[in-house]
Amino acid sequence: MKKPGSIWLLLLCLFLLDSARGQVIILKGKVERKDLHTYIERSFSLPDSVKRISVVFSYNGKDQRTTIDIGLMDPVRFRGWSGGARNSFTISAEDATPGYLPGALPAGKWTLLLGVPNIREGVVSEYEARITIETRPVITEFSSMPIRAAEGWYRGDLHMHTGNSDGKCASQLGNQVGCPVFRIVETATAGGLDFISVTDHNTVVQAEALRELQPAFDKILLVPGREITTFYGHANVFGPADFIDFRMDAPTHAAAKGWMNAVNNSGGLLSINHPGLPSGEECMGCGWQIENIPDGVVAAVEVVNGSTMKYSIEGPVQGWVFWHKMLNSGQHVTAIGGSDDHRSEAIGKPTTVVYMKELSVQGLIDGIRSGRVFIDLEGNRDRFLDLSVTGKEVYMGGTVKIGRTDTVGLTPYVKGLSGGRIEFIIDGRPDAALTRELRSDDEKIPVKWVPGGGRHSVYVKARDKDGKLVLVGNPVYLE
Structure with a gap:
């Protein structure tokens, strides 16, 4: 049964905060011996168009064997119960923590259910429920x-x-x-x-x-x-x-x-x-x-x-x-x-x-x-591929500025392909002059290239000793 609110000694803090993922409602309170074997209902409201709610629940007094169970009801139905097995759960239309039902998140009054299976005489345990509401x-x-x-x-x-x-x-x-x-x-x-x-x-x-x-x-x-x-x-x-x-x-x-x-x-x-x-x-x-x-x-x-x-x-x-x-x-x-x-x-x-x-x-x-x-x-x-601009902390996906007459150093790093070769693909086309043989299973092969200005993308393909394509890198971008 529900414990009447008039006999509760609550340290109540209910407020809304802006957060990176949405709004946060915080419910605080405390339980003591007279709350043993009762169920507490703590209500909060959801606005329209909520995408997900997540609850993180914590309380002190565990070293004195206090136990507080948790569950949840929406305005229409029971959504789940995790007892003391979890201290957090999440629910959306598509997925939910085991023990809870996914489905629509209707606006209105929701209820956090708290059960008190154990608390010792003279112990006061404080709890906090942090409820994150995602609306996008x-x-x-x-x-x-x-x-x-x-x-x-x-x-x-x-x-x-x-x-x-x-x-x-x-x-x-x-x-x-x-x-x-x-x-x-x-x-x-x-x-x-x-x-x-x-x-x-x-x-x-x-x-x-x-x-x-x-x-x-x-x-x-x-x-x-x-x-x-x-x-x-x-x-x-x-x-x-x-x-x-x-x-x-x-x-x-x-x-x-x-x-x-x-x-x-x-x-x-x-x-x-x-x-x-x-x-x-x-x-x-x-x-x-x-x-x-x-x-x-x-x-x-x-x-x-x-x-x-x-x-x-x-x-x-x-x-x-x-x-x-x-x-x-x-x-x-x-x-x-x-x-x-x-x-x-x-x-x-x-x-x-x-x-x-x-x-x-x-x-x-x-x-x-x-x-x-x-x-x-x-x-x-056992195979690996990376590409960097020589002398700079620029790797695949990175961009380096070049002048019209600059020479660019490019260093592929290849593992596991001794006897194979690497090919440089510039603006979607292989440059045969930059092809290099691989003589070991762990090799860095610096090459130099003069782009001649303009904008370019350069990436590396690596082939095994039979010429089969086995590794493909991503470009370094030159501007």
Whole structure:
């Protein structure tokens, strides 16, 4: 039953704060022995159009065995109970902490439920509930802390599908069934990946499963994603987990800017998928047809798509032509890869390798935007590629100013490809004069080049001893 408010000794502080993610409501109070085996209802109000609420609950007196359980009700129904098992939870329309129901967040009176299963005589325990209210889409982290706080190179796959769209895998009897999310995560973990994004078509139902799985798979970052699938092109979205209206009726930026702006306004990242594929009955809208997109809207391009590598790695079905066109127009767009796995069989082929400040969703987005990224087509952890401007702290994705007569020093760093070679791709074309042989498995090869002024993009491809393309870097930009 509810404890009458008149017999409570509350230290009440209820106020709204501006924060980076929205508003914060703080509820404070205290419990003592007479509150034992009672339930306390603490109410707060939600405005219209709330996207997510997150609660962090803390209290003192645990060393004296005080226990306070927590749960939540919305204006209509019970939304969940975690008892004393958790000190925080989150709820949105698409996902929720285990023990809580996702779904619409109606405006009105919500109630934080507090149960007091134990408190000793003479003990007074103070509690605080910090409730964050998000009223606009933001990127979603399924872990409250980075999976790894260390700066460095992290390997992952940015394109795959589960049974929430058209991903299949074998059942116990060998039948092809919709593949559950946990099977995908297990496969990626067994492959030694550091991160994956599950990108089912237009839906974000997979976010609920990923939130549940992330605590158990605490060595791999699970990234909210989806493949925006339209009649005129496909694009991956990384970061936000809430619904984005993908509907459009013409192959124009005017028709697409609603969903494109929603991604960027949330802090998420937009990447064009397999732009070189044809569109038609075999693959609805697979090739990219949307033109005249302003600079800065698209952050990345899937230059290598794993599902089409069996046909060609460097041919027109991949994204090379489209990416080079964007680079030559002056845009700084990061090349990435994705397996586009639909069978839980080829995850990590290709692998996208990103230099991040930390292994988190924000770290991944920032890392891709920075451009210090390379694609490992075969997913070989012994291979590595980087490119720097000699004598400067400028790496892939960075920009260096040049004079018309300046000589630029470029230093590729390659591992695991003794007997292979590197090629420099300048403004989308290979420069044969800069090709270099690789004589060891750990090699830095400085070269000098005179650009002759103007604006240029320079990146490196690395081939094995048989001439097969195995690593692709991102550009250094010269202006």
